[in-house]
Amino acid sequence: MDEELVTLGDPSLSFSRSLILGKGNYGVVFSGKYHGKDVAVKRIELERMNQREEALFHLDHEHVVKLYHWRDNKDFRFYVLELCAANLDEYCKGCYTGPIPSEAEVLYQLTTGLEYIHLKRLHRDIKPKNILISKPDPIVRIKWADFGSSKLVNDNGSCSMSGVRGTKDWTAPEHIRLLGASCRGSKPSDIFSAGLVFFYFLKKVHPFGEDSEIESNIKNNQPVNIDDLADHFSKPVVIKMIAHEAKDRMALEEIIRKLKPFLPPNPPGDVDNQHAA
Numbered sequence: 001m002d003e004e005l006v007t008l009g010d011p012s013l014s015f016s017r018s019l020i021l022g023k024g025n026y027g028v029v030f031s032g033k034y035h036g037k038d039v040a041v042k043r044i045e046l047e048r049m050n051q052r053e054e055a056l057f058h059l060d061h062e063h064v065v066k067l068y069h070w071r072d073n074k075d076f077r078f079y080v081l082e083l084c085a086a087n088l089d090e091y092c093k094g095c096y097t098g099p100i101p102s103e104a105e106v107l108y109q110l111t112t113g114l115e116y117i118h119l120k121r122l123h124r125d126i127k128p129k130n131i132l133i134s135k136p137d138p139i140v141r142i143k144w145a146d147f148g149s150s151k152l153v154n155d156n157g158s159c160s161m162s163g164v165r166g167t168k169d170w171t172a173p174e175h176i177r178l179l180g181a182s183c184r185g186s187k188p189s190d191i192f193s194a195g196l197v198f199f200y201f202l203k204k205v206h207p208f209g210e211d212s213e214i215e216s217n218i219k220n221n222q223p224v225n226i227d228d229l230a231d232h233f234s235k236p237v238v239i240k241m242i243a244h245e246a247k248d249r250m251a252l253e254e255i256i257r258k259l260k261p262f263l264p265p266n267p268p269g270d271v272d273n274q275h276a277a
């Protein structure tokens with residue numbers, strides 16, 4: 001018998017402590033089984049919990065990772081999640097070479113997923129490691145994951161956050177200025193972060209430069225690598241997503257409208273087209 005196999009007293013759920021899929025600031029993600037199905041099991045210390053992945057329970061969208069179940073023991077909470085193949089950072093660094101949708105589909109799927117998340121009055125910690133590439137089912141989809149810092153937003157699309165837990169490299173200028181203090185999370189700041197991720201996915205570099213200069217370049221509105229996009233179809237969209245002033249950023253509905261013409265016929269993420277087919 002595998003000594004590393006953990007069942008938590010529930011025969012329908014097991015995972016192996018030695019099969020680690022990844023580690024975050026708050027927990028460890030293991031490979032496991034739930035009712036015979038391959039899953040990811042994310043373990044978080046109970047004392048580090050607040051309003052965490054429970055947010056996922058309220059979400060049901062093809063571009064948001066599915067939360068199937070959760071369970072506690074005396075020290076930890078265990079989230080049973082849809083098992084994915086890799087995160088977007090692993091793809092950008094060349095560590096994942098498996099299948100992935102076309103560029104336009106990735107951007108489109110992320111935008112529709114984020115629109116759904118905002119509709120549910122949530123916002124989140126946006127960075128490439130929190131975006132997952134699904135296993136083929138048979139279609140490969142891009143999914144938002146890790147609602148570790150999700151918060152409910154009010155009707156204005158903003159919410160109070162105590163500090164910002166997201167990596168500074170993926171943070172909007174209005175949040176960088178307030179890091180460490182109480183600040184506001186908002187839909188426009190999510191759009192800024194998503195624009196950074198779009199650029200990184202397309203060009204494999206950060207639009208605001210190298211590690212040490214990113215934070216100050218974001219603060220000073222100097223997207224030093226922006227010309228790398230040349231005449232890429234997404235350039236007008238990405239530029240408007242990473243506009244310095246929150247009020248100038250493109251809204252998600254408009255991003256969706258601008259990306260649609262670049263989708264292949266009947267893409268998996270396009271419900272309208274699927275219905276029309």
Ligand SMILES: Nc1ncnc2c1ncn2[C@@H]1O[C@H](COP(=O)(O)OP(=O)(O)OP(=O)(O)O)[C@@H](O)[C@H]1O
Pocket residue numbers: 021022023024025026027028029040042065081082083084085086087125129130132145146148
């Ligand atoms: N459902 C999943 N399927 C496959 N791999 C996953 C899944 N969820 C997470 N992972 C892997 O585990 C890593 C860590 O995930 P986790 O959500 O704990 O942390 P994070 O997002 O990197 O960090 P933080 O919680 O600090 O924001 C991810 O980057 C990913 O590579």
